[in-house]
Amino acid sequence: MTAVKLGRLEAELSPGRVVLRGRIDDSSPLGELAAQVAPGNVVVDTDGVTFINSIGMREWMRFVRTLKARGRVTYERVAAVLITQMNMLPEFDGSAITSFHAQYECGACGAEAVLLVDAVAHAEELRGMRAPKLPCPECGQPMALADFPERYLSVFKA
């Protein structure tokens, strides 16, 4: 595994896998990182990404385009801050996403939480723009997506 630091973003590169943590912003030249990723299919894990701004989004798009030109890109544990922005961009429609984080709210106890949604297990619902209900970490009752489905699920739309 190779560890790379780009501004306030940390990356771990291993064969067929990239893990990103931190902020994707003006200080994160992801184009340089893409050059260090071996050609072929790759899984990109962004669970630890905490912030992305418009410059960061531009870098992210360049990064993904470079990887896509060399193989299949699968997104795993997509951060909530990233999935909402990916849903604003048509080029991410139909992306291979295995899981993503989303803001949920519990109707029973009022808790708000960012939960991980298994996009493979719930693929059919997601294609229909329906977010699965998930158990509340506080009271166990079903939680619902706390936002418009379009903000999280447009990328899955059939």
Add this chain to the structure above:
Amino acid sequence: MVVHPERRAQRSLQRLVGATQCKVDVYDNIDAALKVIDASTIAVVDAAIAQARPALRELDAKAWIAVPGEGLAPAEAGVLDGLLASGWTHVVAHQMPILAEELLATIQKLMRDQVFGLEKYMAWGAEVRSYTLVDARDRDDVVSSLARDVVGVGLPDRVGSLVSVIADELLANALYVAPVDATGTRIRSAEQRDRSRALAGRDVVTVRWATDARYLAIEVRDRWGSIDLHAIPARLASGGKQATSAEGGMGLPLAFACCNQFVIGCAPGALTEVVALLDVRYKPTELGRTASFHAFTGTADEAAFVGGAS
């Protein structure tokens, strides 16, 4: 003036606009209204009528304001996108009671020619906190402080996260896009964003924020007054999809997509102020899916009064 086909909506809007104590004429069709509209008229128009006649906004009036249509439910995102794409500079997305608060503030700002200041959206008593950047590199610290302070007053992490994005984008716009030379060329747009640059004179950028437990308002001001108010609405349409696809100008569309009401005031050559409002009372799904948008042209005198360039 209120132009709306539904009698019930007419009554609500008449009361809302009437709260300004100005004379309110009510029409159920635009053609009748057009016979009496003049340069002093503030026309509050059903969004469906505005959608059918987007060129209305080019007709001479003090302002054209599109409001939600049927039953005053939240406006359809597609309708709002269409109006923004057509260049409408006052588009209300939300239903009551937000509609009332937003419409009253908008009309009073227009009538009084007082367009600057987040206080116009806050209840009396809300404390306003401010930060002044002394160096361009202070941006990150200010954004972090702001997000921390917002969560510190009891707002959820979700709001703190949105605030980070909004403040970062508005500050980047004020620091790197707003500065222009005498020819209007944007002189800082290619500047390295990790470079130190002391901010004095027209380079001063200020951030203020407040919450009254209804709204959280974030206000960012620069002293250049260089924003093109007429070009902005189309850039915001569809959450900035056009801008983002072209890989340019993503900042303001992203800030717009993160808030519930996006208000820009500009005194040309003196001051640009962007106020992003987040409604912290309701779930996101209980509000309009798209943010409302308002653009105001301010006077040099008011800009000087609130600290703009003179």
